[in-house]
Amino acid sequence: MKGIRRLAEHLDISIGTVSRALNGRPDVNEETRRRVLDAAAELGYVPNQSGRSLRQGSTSSVGFMIESGSGIAGNSDNFFFGVFDGVQNVLGRHHLDLVVLPCSTDEDPAAYLQRMVTRRIVDALIISATHRKDHRIELLNKARIPFIALGRSGTQGPHPWLDLDFEGVANRSVDRLVAKGHRRIAVGAPSNDINLSFVYIDGYKAALERHGIEFDPRLVLRVASSELGGYQLAHDILAMDERPTAVVLVYELLALGLYRGLNEAGVMPGRDIAVIGFRESLVAKFLSPALTCFKLSLRDLGIALGESLLASMPAYAEIYPQGTVRRVWPMELVPGESDAFTL
Amino acid sequence: MKGIRRLAEHLDISIGTVSRALNGRPDVNEETRRRVLDAAAELGYVPNQSGRSLRQGSTSSVGFMIESGSGIAGNSDNFFFGVFDGVQNVLGRHHLDLVVLPCSTDEDPAAYLQRMVTRRIVDALIISATHRKDHRIELLNKARIPFIALGRSGTQGPHPWLDLDFEGVANRSVDRLVAKGHRRIAVGAPSNDINLSFVYIDGYKAALERHGIEFDPRLVLRVASSELGGYQLAHDILAMDERPTAVVLVYELLALGLYRGLNEAGVMPGRDIAVIGFRESLVAKFLSPALTCFKLSLRDLGIALGESLLASMPAYAEIYPQGTVRRVWPMELVPGESDAFTL
DNA sequence: GTGACTTTCGTAAACGTTTTCGGCGCTGTG
DNA sequence: CACAGCGCCGAAAACGTTTACGAAAGTCAC
Numbered sequence: 018m019k020g021i022r023r024l025a026e027h028l029d030i031s032i033g034t035v036s037r038a039l040n041g042r043p044d045v046n047e048e049t050r051r052r053v054l055d056a057a058a059e060l061g062y063v064p065n066q067s068g069r070s071l072r073q074g075s076t077s078s079v080g081f082m083i084e085s086g087s088g089i090a091g092n093s094d095n096f097f098f099g100v101f102d103g104v105q106n107v108l109g110r111h112h113l114d115l116v117v118l119p120c121s122t123d124e125d126p127a128a129y130l131q132r133m134v135t136r137r138i139v140d141a142l143i144i145s146a147t148h149r150k151d152h153r154i155e156l157l158n159k160a161r162i163p164f165i166a167l168g169r170s171g172t173q174g175p176h177p178w179l180d181l182d183f184e185g186v187a188n189r190s191v192d193r194l195v196a197k198g199h200r201r202i203a204v205g206a207p208s209n210d211i212n213l214s215f216v217y218i219d220g221y222k223a224a225l226e227r228h229g230i231e232f233d234p235r236l237v238l239r240v241a242s243s244e245l246g247g248y249q250l251a252h253d254i255l256a257m258d259e260r261p262t263a264v265v266l267v268y269e270l271l272a273l274g275l276y277r278g279l280n281e282a283g284v285m286p287g288r289d290i291a292v293i294g295f296r297e298s299l300v301a302k303f304l305s306p307a308l309t310c311f312k313l314s315l316r317d318l319g320i321a322l323g324e325s326l327l328a329s330m331p332a333y334a335e336i337y338p339q340g341t342v343r344r345v346w347p348m349e350l351v352p353g354e355s356d357a358f359t360l
Numbered sequence: 361m362k363g364i365r366r367l368a369e370h371l372d373i374s375i376g377t378v379s380r381a382l383n384g385r386p387d388v389n390e391e392t393r394r395r396v397l398d399a400a401a402e403l404g405y406v407p408n409q410s411g412r413s414l415r416q417g418s419t420s421s422v423g424f425m426i427e428s429g430s431g432i433a434g435n436s437d438n439f440f441f442g443v444f445d446g447v448q449n450v451l452g453r454h455h456l457d458l459v460v461l462p463c464s465t466d467e468d469p470a471a472y473l474q475r476m477v478t479r480r481i482v483d484a485l486i487i488s489a490t491h492r493k494d495h496r497i498e499l500l501n502k503a504r505i506p507f508i509a510l511g512r513s514g515t516q517g518p519h520p521w522l523d524l525d526f527e528g529v530a531n532r533s534v535d536r537l538v539a540k541g542h543r544r545i546a547v548g549a550p551s552n553d554i555n556l557s558f559v560y561i562d563g564y565k566a567a568l569e570r571h572g573i574e575f576d577p578r579l580v581l582r583v584a585s586s587e588l589g590g591y592q593l594a595h596d597i598l599a600m601d602e603r604p605t606a607v608v609l610v611y612e613l614l615a616l617g618l619y620r621g622l623n624e625a626g627v628m629p630g631r632d633i634a635v636i637g638f639r640e641s642l643v644a645k646f647l648s649p650a651l652t653c654f655k656l657s658l659r660d661l662g663i664a665l666g667e668s669l670l671a672s673m674p675a676y677a678e679i680y681p682q683g684t685v686r687r688v689w690p691m692e693l694v695p696g697e698s699d700a701f702t703l
Numbered sequence: 704g705t706g707a708c709t710t711t712c713g714t715a716a717a718c719g720t721t722t723t724c725g726g727c728g729c730t731g732t733g
Numbered sequence: 734c735a736c737a738g739c740g741c742c743g744a745a746a747a748c749g750t751t752t753a754c755g756a757a758a759g760t761c762a763c
Contacts, residue, residue, distance in 0.1 A: 020749050031713045036751055046711060063478035067413035068749030071718045076410070078481070085445040098440075098462070102428040105464035116481075117460035119441070121448035135406035138421070138459075244642055273646050299587060300643050303616050363719050374743045379721055389741060411719030414748045 024062050028052060039064070070137075078114040079326065080139035082130060082153075084146055085119035095299065096315060097145070100167070103319020104143065104326075111333065113140075127152040134160045141330055143167060143322060147178070149212045163329040165342060167322060171212050175343065177329055179322050181296075182345040183213055183267070186311050187220030189350060190265045190293040193309075195228045198360030199291060203261035205250040205271050207242035214239070217267045236261055240271070247271035251278020254290075262360060263291035269298045272308050291356040296348070307353035318346050367405050371395060382407070413480075421457040422669065423482035425473060425496075427489055428462040439639075439658060440488075443510070446662020447486070447669075454676065456483075470495040477503045484673055486510060486665060490521070492555045506672040508685060510665060514555050518686065520672055522665050524639075525688040526556055526610070529654050530563030532693060533608045533636040536652075538571045541703030542634060546604035548593040548614050550585035557582070560610045579604055583614070590614035594621020597633075605703060606634035612641045615651050634699040639691070650696035661689055 018026060025032040030049065037045045038053035056062075070076045081104065083097060105115045116139060120129040130153050133139065140163070144153055147168035154173050157164045166178040194202050204221055206214040222232050238253050240246035250271060254261060255278075266272055272294040279286055286292040287306040294301055294310035301308045325342035327333045361369060368375040373392065380388045381396035399405075413419045424447065426440060448458045459482060463472040473496050476482065483506070487496055490511035497516050500507045509521040537545050547564055549557035565575050581596050583589035593614060597604060598621075609615055615637040622629055629635040630649040637644055637653035644651045668685035670676045 022749080032750085033714075033752075034712055037712085040751080042752090044711065049711085061478070063475070065414075065749050066479040066481050067410050067419070068718090069751075070410035071408075071414050071720085071749080072751045074718070083441070085441045085448060098426070098428045101462040102464050105428060105462055106466055109464065109466065114476075115462060117462055119444040119448055119458060119460055121445050121452065123449055123452070132406070133457075135404070136409040138409050244646060270642070273643070277646055277648075299613070300616070300646075303587060303620055303643075305620075364721095365719080375720085376722080376744075377742055380742090383721080385722090387741060392741085408719050411748090412721075414719080414750085415721045417748070 020065055020068070021062070024053070024056055024060060027060065028056050075140050075332070076138055077112060078116050078139050079108060079141040079143065080116055080118045080133060081143040082118045082120060082126075082133070082145065084126060085121055096296075099315025100319040100322065103316040103321075104323040105319075106316070107320050107323030107327070111327065111336070127156060131156055134162055140332075141326055143326060147212050148210045149215060150210075151212075163326065163331075165322065165326045165329060169212055169216060169343075171215060175341070177325065177341045177343065179318075179325050179342060179344050179346060180216070181213070181313070182347050183217040184220035184223070185345065186295065186348055187217050187265070188224045189311075191221060191224035191228070193293065193350075193356065194263045194265070194291055195230070197263075197291065197356070197358070199263040200230055201233070201236065201259065201261040202263045202265060203236045203238060203254055204265055204267065205238050205240060205247065205275065206267040207246065208239035209242055211242075214267055221265070242268055242270070244270045244274040247274025247276075248278045249274070251275050251282070251284075255279075255282050255284065261290075262358070263293070263356070265293045266295050269294065269296040269301060269310075271295075272304060272310075273300055276304055287354045287357040289358060291358040293356050297351050304355070306355050306357070309353040309356045310351050311348035312351050313346060313348045321346065363408055363411070364405070367396070367399055367403060370403065371399050418483050418675070419481055420455060421459050421482050422451060422484040422486065423459055423461045423476060424486040425461045425463060425469075425476070425488065427469060428464055439641075442658025443662040443665065446659040446664075447666040448662075449659070450663050450666030450670070454670065454679070470499060474499055477505055483675075484669055486669060490555050491553045492558060493553075494555075506669065506674075508665065508669045508672060512555055512559060512686075514558060518684070520668065520684045520686065522661075522668050522685060522687050522689060523559070524556070524656070525690050526560040527563030527566070528688065529638065529691055530560050530608070531567045532654075534564060534567035534571070536636065536699060537606045537608070537634055538573070540606075540634065540699070540701070542606040543573055544576070544579065544602065544604040545606045545608060546579045546581060546597055547608055547610065548581050548583060548590065548618065549610040550589065551582035552585055554585075557610055564608070585611055585613070587613045587617040590617025590619075591621045592617070594618050594625070594627075598622075598625050598627065604633075605701070606636070606699070608636045609638050612637060612639040612644060612653075614638075615647060615653075616643055619647055629698045630696075630700040632701060634701040636699050640694050647698070649698050649700070652696040652699045653694050654691035655694050656689065656691045664689065 021032050021035050025035045034045060035053050038050040108115050118133055120126050142162060142164040145167040147166045147170045149171035151170045154170050154176050166176060169178045169180045170176060191202060204218060206217060218237060225232050238250055240249045254264060276286060284290055294308045297310045297312035301310050324337060328337040328340055328342055364375050364378050368378045377388060378396050381393040451458050461476055463469050485505060485507040488510040490509045490513045492514035494513045497513050497519050509519060512521045512523045513519060534545060547561060549560060561580060568575050581593055583592045597607060619629060627633055637651045640653045640655035644653050667680060671680040671683055671685055
C-alpha cells in the first residue's frame with residue numbers, strides 16, 4: 018500500500034478526506050485535518066506529482082528555457098543563475114517550482130520547445146535569448162500556454178515580455194558621451210540574430226537624432242558575441258579612416274577583448290578613446306581603467322519576471338492582476354574611468 | 361475527446377493498439393503501426409507525460425540540481441551551461457530529458473532536494489557543489505534514487521561521483537613550481553565547505569611530501585570564493601613575514617582578484633611571484649601576463665557525467681554496464697607566463 | 704417533531720497512459 | 734479434422750490523485 022492510501026488506512030479514514038485535508042479544503046473538520054497533517058509529517062507522505070498532474074491537468078511547475086551552448090544567449094551563466102534565484106523565489110510563494118530546460122546545441126530550439134510544451138511537463142514558460150523573428154513565440158501562442166519572454170522579439174506582433182532597458186542605456190550612454198564632446202560614437206554589438214542588438218541600435222539612432230548628429234551606418238560594428246568579438250572590434254575601430262572617438266558596447270564580454278585589443282595598439286580606454294560598456298559584470302569590475310557601465314539586480318529582475326508570468330496565468334488571477342506585460346527593466350549607471358576621455 | 365483516445369477513434373482501432381504501435385512493441389502489424397505513426401504525426405499527437413509517468417512509475421527525465429545563488433556556482437563563464445550541454449546530449453540519445461533544478465538561496469538545499477525526490481518529478485539526479493559532509497547524499501541513498509555527484513563528498517562513505525582531477529592539478533602545479541626552485545608555495549582555496557578545497561589541499565600536501573618539503577599550514581589560505589577572495593589573498597600573502605614565492609589557486613576567479621591585488625602592491629605575477637591558476641576560463645585568457653592554468657572540455661565532462669549516471673540506472677543495464685562510478689576527470693595544462701618566476 | 708440547512712465524510716468517477724490477459728482467425732502439422 | 738502455435742488486436746485493470754455527489758448526523762427554527 019502506497020501513497021495517500023497508506024495514509025488513509027493508517028488513520029482509518031477515506032482517501033478523499035485525506036486529500037481534502039491536505040489541500041486545505043473547507044469541508045473537513047479541523048480536528049481531522051490536524052490528525053492528517055500530523056500523520057503525513059510522521060510518515061513523510063508527499064503527494065505523487067504525476068497523479069496530481071494527471072487529475073488536475075496541471076503540473077505545478079514552470080519552465081525556463083535556455084540554450085545551453087549559449088554564447089548565443091549573450092550572457093554568462095551567472096546572469097541566468099541570478100535570475101533563476103529571483104524567479105524561484107516568487108514562484109515558491111505560490112507552491113510552484115521552477116525547472117530549467119536546457120536546449121542542447123544539438124537540437125533545434127523550436128523543436129525542443131514544442132516537445133516540452135506538448136508533453137505538458139510545465140504549466141507556463143519563460144523563454145530567453147529571444148530572436149528577432151522567433152518561431153517559439155508563434156508556437157507558444159498557438160499552444161495557448163502562458164509565457165513571457167526575457168527579451169523582446171522583433172516582428173511577430175505583441176507578446177508578453179520583460180527586457181533590459183536597452184534604449185535607456187543607449188540614450189544615457191550617448192548623452193554622456195555627447196556632453197563630453199563626442200560626435201563619432203561607434204557601437205559594438207553582437208552579430209547574431211538575438212533581438213537585443215537591434216533594440217539597442219534603434220535607441221542609439223534616436224539618441225543621435227535628438228542631438229542632431231547624423232547617423233553613420235559604418236559606425237555600427239557587428240561582431241561575435243564573445244570576448245574575441247571585442248578583440249575584433251578593437252581592430253575594426255583602429256582600422257577605420259575616420260576613427261570614432263568613443264565606443265559603446267551592447268554586450269558585457271566585449272569590453273574584455275576590446276581593452277586588450279586597444280592596449281596592444283597602445284590606445285588606452287579613458288585616455289585616448291571613450292568606452293561605455295553594457296552590463297556590469299564580474300570581469301568589468303576588474304578592468305583597468307574602470308569600465309563605465311550599467312548595473313541591475315538580477316534577483317529583482319527574476320522576481321519581476323516571475324510576477325509578470327503569474328500575471329498571465331489565469332489560475333493566479335485573484336493574486337496578480339491579469340494582463341500582458343511589456344516592460345523594460347531599468348539599469349543604473351556605474352561611472353568609471355573608461356569614458357573620461359573628453360574632446 | 362483527447363489524447364490517445366482521439367487518435368484511436370480517428371483510426372478506428374483500440375487505444376491499446378495505438379499505444380503499442382507508438383511504443384514500438386513487437387505485437388502489432390507493421391501496416392497498422394505505419395498508419396498509427398502517420399496519424400500521430402498528422403494530428404500532432406504527443407503522449408501526455410503525467411499519464412505515462414503515473415502508469416510506468418517513471419518520468420523520463422533526470423534532474424540536475426544547482427544552487428542558484430551560490431558563490432561556487434557563480435563561475436566566471438558558462439561552466440554549468442557547458443556541462444548541461446553534454447549531459448543533455450547523452451540523455452537525448454535515450455529519450456530522456458534533462459531538467460535543471462535550481463535551488464534558491466532562500467531554501468535549504470537538502471529540503472529542496474527532498475521535495476524534488478519525493479514528488480518524483482525525475483528518475484535520477486545529478487548534484488553539484490558537493491559539500492564535505494553533504495546530507496543530500498544520505499537522502500538520495502535512502503530514497504534509492506539513482507544519482508551521481510559532480511564533485512566528491514568527504515566523509516559519508518562511498519557514493520557515485522565524477523570530479524575534476526584536483527589531485528592531478530595540485531601535483532603537476534607543485535612539480536612545476538618545485539622544478540623552478542620554489543619551496544614556499546602558498547595555496548589559495550575557497551573557505552566554504554565545498555569539498556573540492558580539501559581534495560586539492562590533500563593533493564598539495566602529498567606533492568610536497570614527494571619532494572621532501574615540509575608542509576606549513578600557514579601557507580594554506582582560505583578565502584571567499586569570488587574575485588574578492590583573490591584580492592584578499594594577495595593582501596594575505598604580501599603581509600606574511602616569510603613571504604611565499606609561489607601561489608597555486610583552487611578556484612578560477614581567484615586569479616582575477618589576485619592579479620589586481622598584487623599589481624596594486626607593485627608585485628608582478630610571473631616576475632616577482634609565480635602563480636598557477638586552476639581552470640582556464642574566459643577571464644584567465646585575458647589576464648596579463650597569461651595565467652598558467654588547466655583546461656578541460658565542459659561538454660565532454662557533461663557527456664561522461666550523463667553516461668556515468670545511466671550506468672547507475674537499472675533501466676539502462678543493457679546499454680551501459682552497471683556500476684558505481686568514482687572517477688576523476690583529467691585536465692590539461694595550459695602554460696602561460698604567470699609562473700615564469702624562477703628562483 | 705418536522706423540515707431545512709450545515710457540517711463532515713465516504714464513494715466513485717475521472718485524468719491519459721501502459722500492459723496484461725485472453726480471444727479471434729489463420730496456418731501448419733499430424 | 735483436430736489441435737497447437739502464431740500474429741494481431743480489444744477489453745480492462747492499474748498507476749495516485751482530486752473532486753462531484755450524495756449520505757449521515759447534527760443543529761436550528763418554527
